[in-house]
Amino acid sequence: MRVRRQSLQPDRPTLRRSAPATADIAGRYQTRSHPMSAQQPGAEASSDLDDLRYRMRHSAAHVMAEAVIKLFPEAQIAIGPPTEDGFYYDFEVSRPFTPDDLEQIDSLMRETIKADRPFSGVTLSRDAALERFDDQKFKVELITDLPEDEEITVWSHESWEDLCAGRHADSTGQIGAFKLLSVAGAYWRGDESREMLQRIYGTAWENKKELDAYLERIEEAERRDHRRLGRELDLFFFDPIAPASPFFLPKGTVILNELNAYVKDLYVKYGYQEVTTPQIFNTDLWKQSGHYDNYIENMYMMNVDEREYGVKPMNCPAAAMLYAANTHSYRELPIRYADHGRLHRYERSGVTHGLMRVRTFTQDDAHIFATLDQIAGEVNSFIEMLDEAYAVLGFGEIRLALSLRPEKRVGTDEMWDRAEAALSEVLEASGRQYGAEEGEGAFYGPKIDFFVPDALGREWQLGTVQLDFSLPERFDLEYAAEDGSLQRPVVIHRAMLGSVERFLGVLIEHTAGALPIWLSPVQATVIPIADRHVPFGEGVVEKLRSAGVRADVDAGNDRMNAKIRAAQGRKTPYMLVVGDREQEANQVAVRERSGGNLGAVDIDDFVARVVEEIATRA
RNA sequence: GCCAACGUAGCUCAGAGGUAGAGCAGCUGUUUCGUAAACAGCAGGUCACAGGUUCAAUUCCUGUCGUUGGCUCCA
Numbered sequence: 001m002r003v004r005r006q007s008l009q010p011d012r013p014t015l016r017r018s019a020p021a022t023a024d025i026a027g028r029y030q031t032r033s034h035p036m037s038a039q040q041p042g043a044e045a046s047s048d049l050d051d052l053r054y055r056m057r058h059s060a061a062h063v064m065a066e067a068v069i070k071l072f073p074e075a076q077i078a079i080g081p082p083t084e085d086g087f088y089y090d091f092e093v094s095r096p097f098t099p100d101d102l103e104q105i106d107s108l109m110r111e112t113i114k115a116d117r118p119f120s121g122v123t124l125s126r127d128a129a130l131e132r133f134d135d136q137k138f139k140v141e142l143i144t145d146l147p148e149d150e151e152i153t154v155w156s157h158e159s160w161e162d163l164c165a166g167r168h169a170d171s172t173g174q175i176g177a178f179k180l181l182s183v184a185g186a187y188w189r190g191d192e193s194r195e196m197l198q199r200i201y202g203t204a205w206e207n208k209k210e211l212d213a214y215l216e217r218i219e220e221a222e223r224r225d226h227r228r229l230g231r232e233l234d235l236f237f238f239d240p241i242a243p244a245s246p247f248f249l250p251k252g253t254v255i256l257n258e259l260n261a262y263v264k265d266l267y268v269k270y271g272y273q274e275v276t277t278p279q280i281f282n283t284d285l286w287k288q289s290g291h292y293d294n295y296i297e298n299m300y301m302m303n304v305d306e307r308e309y310g311v312k313p314m315n316c317p318a319a320a321m322l323y324a325a326n327t328h329s330y331r332e333l334p335i336r337y338a339d340h341g342r343l344h345r346y347e348r349s350g351v352t353h354g355l356m357r358v359r360t361f362t363q364d365d366a367h368i369f370a371t372l373d374q375i376a377g378e379v380n381s382f383i384e385m386l387d388e389a390y391a392v393l394g395f396g397e398i399r400l401a402l403s404l405r406p407e408k409r410v411g412t413d414e415m416w417d418r419a420e421a422a423l424s425e426v427l428e429a430s431g432r433q434y435g436a437e438e439g440e441g442a443f444y445g446p447k448i449d450f451f452v453p454d455a456l457g458r459e460w461q462l463g464t465v466q467l468d469f470s471l472p473e474r475f476d477l478e479y480a481a482e483d484g485s486l487q488r489p490v491v492i493h494r495a496m497l498g499s500v501e502r503f504l505g506v507l508i509e510h511t512a513g514a515l516p517i518w519l520s521p522v523q524a525t526v527i528p529i530a531d532r533h534v535p536f537g538e539g540v541v542e543k544l545r546s547a548g549v550r551a552d553v554d555a556g557n558d559r560m561n562a563k564i565r566a567a568q569g570r571k572t573p574y575m576l577v578v579g580d581r582e583q584e585a586n587q588v589a590v591r592e593r594s595g596g597n598l599g600a601v602d603i604d605d606f607v608a609r610v611v612e613e614i615a616t617r618a
Numbered sequence: 619g620c621c622a623a624c625g626u627a628g629c630u631c632a633g634a635g636g637u638a639g640a641g642c643a644g645c646u647g648u649u650u651c652g653u654a655a656a657c658a659g660c661a662g663g664u665c666a667c668a669g670g671u672u673c674a675a676u677u678c679c680u681g682u683c684g685u686u687g688g689c690u691c692c693a
Contacts, residue, residue, distance in 0.1 A: 096622060184688030185621025192690045196621055199688070227686095231629070240666075240684045295693050314693070348619050349684090351691065442693070530650040557649075558656080565654040579652060591653060 051167075052174075052206060057082035059119060059157070059169040060109070060178050060204045061089045066160035067108035068093075068200075071101065077162075078138045078188055078197055084457075085214060086178075086203030090186055092138070096198055097183045105200070106180050116173030117157040121166045124152050129163065138188065139163045177211035178204035221455035226508035227354040233513050233570060235521075236355070244352035244359040246501060251521035254550070258519050259500055260340060262389070262617070263364045266496075270385050272336040272366055277318035279342060283308040288474055289317040298346045315339040316468075316493065319367035320475035323489075328479040333489060334370035334378055340500075341365070355505035356460055362500050368492040369477065372415075375422040378492050379448070379465055383430060386450065386463050386496050392617050393507060394516070399451040399459065402427060403440035410444055411469035419467045419490075420446045444470035445490075450498075455509035462498040462506065467491075514571045514593060517610070518617045524610060525572045526553040526588070527563045529579035536583045540576060540603055547607045549614065564591065574610065 061080030072093050080089030129152045133139035155164040157172050181201045188194040205211040230236045235252030286292040300311040319337050344360045368378050405416045427434050450463035468491040478486045497503040517523050526537040537553040544551035554563045567575045576588035590598040
């Protein structure tokens with residue numbers, strides 16, 4: 001499956017996409033370990049199979065390019081690597097591909113595969129290669145950019161040859177079952193300022209059974225799409241009147257509130273103080289923070305009484321102001337200010353996506369003001385808290401990335417050395433896997449991001465912890481050190497859920513909407529068998545509500561079977577059937593969302609059981 | 619922002635140059651039922667918005683807005 005990585009900085013959601021398995025022109029197979037990606041079962045992911053899939057997908061890309069050139073002789077071909085679940089190839093063509101084109105390309109490919117042409121590779125000199133591809137400008141550019149000593153190879157399957165460092169199938173017949181999936185625009189070399197190419201995505205598997213299984217996984221993922229479930233479960237919706245801004249219905253709001261309440265419980269345990277800050281600030285603040293210069297395009301600005309204001313896109317400057325409102329001693333540090341303020345960012349059209357990337361959202365955001373020596377302890381404590389919460393929420397597939405200093409940055413090298421060392425020491429000590437990514441840090445400091453995949457395997461950044469040297473400078477933050485000197489604290493931005501909206505989106509896709517009971521908008525629904533049982537059912541609801549359980553009664557005149565079906569559709573954890581027998585014995589017949597029938601239980605026993613489950617966030 | 623597709627009832631969709639249809643949901647009535655869909659009826663739409671072509675546009679064209687899939691971006 002295609003994998004995207006989306007990062008959410010404490011002040012902003014970010015998305016980076018990279019093909020998980022890509023081959024550059026030299027054919028180097030670059031992959032990253034994705035222990036979490038929702039892929040095929042691990043059992044069949046033997047390295048031999050991976051190798052076969054890599055080679056046949058890479059070969060399928062070549063075969064596809066050949067077909068495209070047959071249909072579009074003038075096409076300029078770019079690159080066509082295998083991906084984690086298939087392949088793509090980029091072309092520059094006179095007009096975009098249509099579904100009809102794809103069908104023709106598909107049948108030409110099948111002919112080539114049937115012909116079972118063997119693959120072979122040859123090494124060429126630079127000049128020979130340039131001559132061979134002199135009518136293909138992208139290939140010429142690739143060859144020209146190759147290092148002098150790079151070996152240049154051409155791979156062919158008789159009827160077609162392509163600049164490529166290879167690893168191909170033995171012959172085209174080895175390409176198993178494939179399917180062309182979609183056409184999409186993509187920039188040449190991923191550069192917004194270069195040509196917009198037409199990319200055809202395909203998937204390929206060793207046999208039809210695997211292909212069908214893959215397509216079935218995609219369909220299943222679509223059934224778990226949080227946008228669809230959000231509608232079906234009456235959690236939230238979107239309206240063009242407020243683009244990319246969710247309206248949360250009562251049920252969705254219950255979930256958000258429960259998530260926030262949980263985070264705030266953890267704040268007590270981990271020593272945070274919650275603060276509340278304004279929504280709109282005079283632009284002087286954004287000029288001081290640097291956001292005015294760098295991010296005004298993404299801010300909502302307004303003029304009132306001839307003064308300019310900006311709606312906050314992040315909480316950091318307000319946190320800095322809170323800190324600066326008093327003098328501080330080293331004895332007070334670290335200070336941890338949590339701020340779940342509402343943020344607004346004008347995201348460019350085309351980048352928004354359901355709850356995952358929106359224009360208004362909240363973060364479980366906090367800023368820690370600390371000494372350099374306290375960094376490791378604070379980061380450690382944060383990761384501990386995150387682990388605790390993600391375990392409760394059932395997120396097992398987390399990828400950690402340590403993002404190191406970018407070229408454009410603030411702060412001295414010595415500070416970066418210390419900060420990066422602090423983060424990697426924490427990670428090493430934790431013994432967990434992580435990838436170090438050069439140049440991916442924020443301009444103000446290095447960070448650790450926590451990625452979790454959605455139903456389609458697209459990764460989204462949820463948690464993050466970032467060190468910041470810039471903010472304390474810009475706001476002239478200080479503390480009195482032990483020796484009486486004034487020192488600069490470091491700021492640690494951290495968000496555990498990240499954007500609460502995005503977190504909910506990922507959570508819905510992980511659970512297919514069947515949220516744990518403590519997060520369920522309705523925790524138990526009473527199903528009277530006949531009208532005469534409704535009053536008794538209402539009494540049951542009253543008892544549950546008195547105990548703090550969100551319960552309702554389905555008093556409609558549907559049959560019991562239909563009510564159960566409806567409640568299953570709403571993913572209600574418990575269905576309590578009440579009829580003559582239950583009323584007689586003051587019991588409820590308990591049915592679980594999973595289908596289990598627990599039989600008749602005394603009402604008080606059931607209440608106690610549910611209250612316990614909710615309290616322990618089981 | 620870029621490439622492309624799409625926008626018809628609350629939801630999922632069908633439809634055609636002559637002012638619209640289904641299923642589900644909703645409402646009403648009948649039924650009062652034992653663990654995943656009782657039956658019948660009713661109601662519900664300026665066919666996203668704005669221009670244009672045409673005797674006639676929801677249908678064709680253009681633009682705008684929105685959404686979807688990618689690309690790029692993401693303090």
